[in-house]
Amino acid sequence: MLTKCPECGHDVSTTAEKCPNCGAPISSTAQGFIPEASKNVQVIEKTSKHYKAQKFYSIVLFIVGLILVGTGASNNATGVKTFGEICIVTSIIWGIVVSIGSWWHHG
Incomplete structure (x- = not known):
């Protein structure tokens, strides 16, 4: 040129x-x-916003579960503690499923 x-x-x-x-x-x-190579630079997100949002919600659910377990343990409220434990387990499973889905669709 x-x-x-x-x-x-x-x-x-x-x-x-x-x-x-x-x-x-x-x-x-x-x-x-x-x-020529630098004219058409394009940023590509490997993980879609859908998976990022799902991951965020699972983290929020995990934190809520920790708070419920802590409150239930200090107040001897078995129902609250059990619900918190269910939230924690659900959030862990949810996070794993979202991570696998993100990996599966976006490599």
Whole structure:
């Protein structure tokens, strides 16, 4: 690919460090040359927002379960403690299922 020398206007290769005609330094980025590979950069999320939201909800459920277990244990409320334990187990299973689903669909 060719560009113009900023000093003499002579055609110069974009890979050249200096102009072969006048010796002026050639800066390909200063000339406005952007390599083709960097023009169309696109960020790709490997994990969809659906799986991220599901993971977040499972973490919230786990924290709620810990709080319920702690409150149930300190107040001797067996029902609250049991419900907290169920929340913890459910959140762990939910998190595992979401992780497997995320891996399965997004590698």
